[in-house]
Amino acid sequence: MGYRFSDLTAACQADWRAYIEHPFVRGLGDATLDEGAFRHYLQQDYLFLIHFARAYALAAYKSRTLADLRQAHEGLKAILDVELGLHVDYCRDWGIAEEDLAALPEARATLAYTRYVLDTGHRGDLLDLHVALAPCLVGYGEIARWLTTRPSTVRGQANPYDAWIGMYESDEFQDAMHAELEWLDARLAEVTPGRFQELSEVFRDATRLEIDFWQMGLDRTD
Ligand SMILES: Cc1ncc(C[n+]2csc(CCO)c2C)c(N)n1
DSSP states (O other), X not given: OOOOHHHHHHHTHHHHHHHHTOHHHHHHHHTXXXXXXXXXXXXXXXXXXXXXXXXXXXXXXXOOSHHHHHXXXXXXXXXXXXXXXXXXXXXXXXXXXXXXXXXXXXOHHHHHHHHHHHHHXXXXXXXXXHHHHHHHHHHHHHHHHHHHHOTTOXXXXXXXXXXXXXXXXXXXXXXXXXXXXXXXXXXXTTXXXXXXXXXXXXXXXXXXXXXHXXXXXXXXXX
């Protein structure tokens, strides 16, 4: 007992590194990523965000305390009122119109990942759901930090993906990530070894689905 978030990444170290240091991420950092691959990723990410909002709504439903209910509500509001709008603006800068986003067919990798998260939340409790969401929230923060410290990362106008990196290295995003880490550390401190094993499987599966999401962008699969 006495687990914490870092025990989850330690339990699937190879998958976690494969996600954080994926060739898609390296391409974002050194500005070599194919722009068509990035557009495909952005389009699918719009659909991802919509289902992610539903996952926060499920977190609200699964909440046993008012504090957890408020936290889920804040997450849902942040996606609907802020992030989706920013994403649509960002897509427009990349030549993707809002009408095109609305008519997108969902790629299998998007379907698999988002429905896995929702199913995990339905089957389990609020902690299961947060653990299924953690690779997304904590992973992107770690990716931004990894890219920032990597010598081959190109910053500024020479990198068309600079704004993407900037979004996730921002204080606002890093603070949200740390708040989530604190929440997870407090809950994980109380779980039994058997429960930790269940949660590490959820975390590993969600991490592997994040890897597939990057790969879907790279291969432009549908
Ligand atoms: C496949 C995929 N995984 C993670 C994120 C990052 N992300 C999406 S919503 C959110 C938190 C919202 O409060 C974060 C960090 C992404 N965009 N796409």
